[in-house]
Amino acid sequence: MSDSRLFPNEAPFVRLWRGFLTGRLMIAVALLVLQLLGYAFNQAQAFTPVVLAVCVAYLVATVMLRILGRHAPPYPGTGPHWLPSIGVDILVVSALQLLHPGTMNYTPLFGLPILMAAVLGTLTLALGTTAAVTLLLLLWAWWTGDQSSSDDAQRYLQSALTGTGYFVVSYLVHQLSARLVGEQEVAERSRLKAQVQTQISTLVIEHLNDGVLVVDEHDTVRMANPAAQALLGDGQNMALPFSLGNCVGWQPLVALAHRTFDEEQPQTADVALLHPGESPMGLHVRTWLTSTPSDQNSRAERVCVMFLHDLREMEARLRTEKLAAMGRMSAAVAHEIRNPLAAIVQANALLEEDLQDPGQKRLAHMVQQNADRLARIAEEVLDIARVQHQISHAPGATLALDASVAQVWSDWSSQDPARRRGQVSLETSMVQVEFDPEHLRRVLVNLLDNALRYMGPEEDSLVVQTRTSPAGQTTLQVWSDGASMDKSVERHLFEPFFSSESRSSGLGLYICRELCQRHGASISYQRTTRDTARGKVGGNAFTVAFRRTTRPVEPATLFDSIMI
Incomplete structure (x- = not known):
């Protein structure tokens, strides 16, 4: 008995329970119709008011349980809560078998409560129900033996074989039911994991700085994150799904998607989206196929996933990296030139004290101005390192x-x-x-x-x-x-x-x-x-x-x- 049977309110159990209730109702109607037909065709022998009353009572009981108990099956463990269903079925079949005056055999109807116990209940309930039915069959063999001169051993053997068959069916049906429930649990866990993974993927894609498009073989965009919609251009109809062929400016993307499907290989290209009255939008595009005919999952629909990167941003990041490297080098150079620059400034100041010619003084002044400018630039370059140090050590204020x-x-x-x-x-x-x-x-x-x-x-x-x-x-x-x-x-x-x-x-x-x-x-x-x-x-x-x-x-x- 799997632990999942402790949760009978799940949809599959409810559907099975309602199926059994409907089956009981159909059997009750069939029994009542058979009694009425027997009365119509053979009034003297087949009609018994007590049997008819049992059939009517059984129909009423099945209708009431179908109405009142349709929302959830009983708790799967053994207990008195199974009496309105399994208990009533066993009691009615036993009463019909005992009270019917003819030779009709009602014992095959014991299969319904046995199946109900095996599918919806625990193994203990299934085997207990089967044992009760087997005892009733043996009791019936003993009862008929006292009223007939037929072979007792044959009747007991027949009842024992029937009971054994019921035990085998009960056990196998229960095992099959437990396996199906286990597989359903695995499928439900897989569905929940897939749902969570889908939600995570959607969140990640929605917040990516790069654009993501999912395009099928008919140029229909199944998914486009906000970054992709921004890169495709403002003022376009972005209600999903939409076709890439709706806009002339998107034709480079359409051609790249077709090439990906035709060659069945990832593609990389730099394209320019041209919209009337707007500047060209340069994009770096990478494409992948979700599957190819050579894959084991070739029956799945193929879609092309396109990653869109703004070339201007890529160039800006590259330029920033270059500038950062240049800044580190410039800082090192600036640090090295400070000492010789200070020596030049001091030497020029000493030289200017001894100069008398206005032209020479003007030249010395130019040297001083340019040396000051160079020193100022060196200080500004070195200032970056100082600022970074201040930023990392500045207290909150x-x-x-x-x-x-x-x-x-x-x-x-x-x-x-x-x-x-x-x-x-x-x-x-x-x-x-x-x-x-x-x-x-x-x-x-x-x-x-x-x-x-x-x-x-x-x-x-x-x-x-x-x-x-x-x-x-x-x-x-x-x-x-x-x-x-x-x-x-x-x-x-x-x-x-x-x-x-x-x-x-x-x-x-x-x-x-x-x-x-x-x-x-x-x-x-x-x-x-x-x-x-x-x-x-x-x-x-x-x-x-x-x-x-x-x-x-x-x-x-x-x-x-x-x-x-």
Whole structure:
């Protein structure tokens, strides 16, 4: 007896139970019809009111159990709960065999309760039911022996053989039922595992950065994760399933899928998706077949799985890796040139003291300027390692945003009041953010220095603003009215060693991004328009969005708006 039999409410057991109830009902109807037919054709010999009453009572009992007990079978163990089914069947068959006046034999109907016990009950219940039926058969052989002169040994032997056959059938049916239940349990466990695996695969695919398409031989896309839908292009009909042939721009993917099916081999290719009015989308595509005719599972439907990689992102990652390697090499070189560079600066200073000719002094001054520039570049290159060390060792800290921004602005603008002018709008006087004060100073100074290079001469050419959005997001923004950036420059703004100017090391914005990420903040660039005294003016805005774990502080004594 398997443990699964302890759970009779499972669907297969319920179906078997209802099948037996229906079978009992059909037998009850058949017995009643036979009694009525016997009365119609042979009233004197075949009709007995007691037998008819037994058949009617059996029909009523089977109907009631079919209605009341159809929801779940009884507990499979032995007990009185089997009396309304197995007990009633044995009692009715015994009564019919005993009370019927004719020669009709009702003992084959004992097979129904035996089968019910073997399929739905335990082995003990099955063998116990069979033993009870066998005893009744032997009792019937003894009873008929007293009323007839036939051979007693033959009747007992017949009953014993019938009982033995019932035992064999009961045991075999129970074993078959137990095996089927075991196989069903294995199939159910496999189904649950497959369901969990499918859910895991779906979650993984849905959150992959690379696009995944599942295409059949009719160019129908069965599955497409969000990354794939984004790579295929905006504005297309992405309701699954959809056909790749619906869009002319997807034809390279259709051709690659056809080649995969025809050659039955994985394919790799770089393709360009061309949509009218849009820039070409370069993709690196890899394809695989789920099965081929040579596979054992060749009867399964073949589908092509396509992995889509954005070539621009791949090139960006490669470029970042190259830049990182270049940065490590540059840092090593910068470290090595500091000592000889210091010697050159000192020698030039000593030489300049003895020079009298204006032309020679001008040359010495040029040497000094370029040596200072080279030293500054070397320091910026080495600054990357220092920043990484600071990031990894910086403790968590909080600061009053408005007060910190006002202090940094005051220090920065005081160095050159004639040029470093602008508007400061502080609107988060009651907000404290998680950021290291020195790191915030460094981020803001880098952004201000960057804006100073491109801003105009007007009073409102530079704006520093802090604010909190209705959703609770606190931001710091540095806006300047410089010219718009080229798209090729904008894509690489925060990469190390990238700069649109030959005199810049390209490390300022990269350091800002690293410091922001250390404190759970983010930095981004937008081309925005502001209302100024000159009207609407377009400009470049760098926005730092702080982590949303702010708390109020005591009211500050700063003015909300400062004009410098």
